[in-house]
Amino acid sequence: MLNVKRVVLRSRPGKNGHPVPENFRVEEIRKSPELKEGQVLVRTLYLSVDPYMRCRMNDDTGADYLLPWRLDECVDGGGVGIVEASKNQALSVGTIVTSFNWHWQTYDVMDGSLLQKVDPEMVDGHLSYALGAVGMPGLTAFLGVREKGHVTAGAHQTMVISGAAGACGSVAGQIARLDGCERVVGICGSDQKCQTLVTELGFTAGINYRNGDISSALREQCPRGIDIYFDNVGGPISDAVISQMNPGGHVILCGQISQYNKDVPYPPPLSEDTQEALLRNNITRERFIVLNYMEKFEEGLMQLSHWVKMGQIKVLETVVNGIENMGEAFCSMMTGGNVGKQVVKISD
């Protein structure tokens, strides 16, 4: 028998509550490592914490493609691990694998059909990148910009990104620059993050939304108005950005994290002024869900991998150690404790 540590959902924060680490519980179980035909034993290397998990903490996620986590059951999300024993011909011992539905536990017996192989070369030797810049958040940035952004090189466009120092935002801003936006302005929650955007990631400017008047900072940093807005946060930050958008502009409606601890539908209703600004200026704001573009994932991952390996996209990560800290890492990410992708290292 194997000793396995796992994380279960102890309680729900409530639709209007802030998640706390105590919503999770770590427990130890004994698990039979015996495999059926097609199964593998995996040891977890890295686990991902992501904003969409906040919806899974509610008993109704509000999205038909997201199942709620069940109380007292092991929770799941993106993970990367190594095959330690195999009864699956396609997955030999030592293969690195990933899944969107990886249990938050140190070891697991999984059906090989639920796993995708990770080529360490693709992630430049950094296996955690498969959960970030060369994984779902990177694809969200890439496909969001390419499918909804309408970036045209040489058109002197300005793109603003909220949640700019996070997993999706930090990559989206770098893609905007690579695709030819003239100005790339990031909004985030600290001066330190703003500095990182400019000095390390090549953003034109960073705006700390906690420093007060975002509108005047936007006017200063976007003198020709805003053409494209990659929206990760929603709420008053987005109202301020949209009010300065040029006619014919495009909002990439990626996420609305500022509203995730509120009992509102997704996407949350807009203020009348913002609704009116969108209509008056003929600004598109279509819902974007990365999972609707699965047929483009392979090509997207190849492109992201190429940029990362060439140093054209710089990857930022915040790594916490230990399965005991999953709840803490999730709550920290939800309140801006991360720079770049928040991951948890479970084993070497």
Ligand code: NDP
């Ligand atoms: P991040 O790495 O960006 O982490 C979340 C960040 O959100 C925090 O670091 C924090 O940064 C910021 N934040 C938290 N609360 C607020 C608030 N009230 N106002 C402003 N900023 C806040 O997460 P991801 O990159 O994984 O996700 C970013 C967004 O993209 C989320 O909205 C997520 O739901 C969405 N998403 C959408 C997908 C899709 O298919 N459409 C797929 C994946 C993600 P700060 O310090 O700046 O406050």
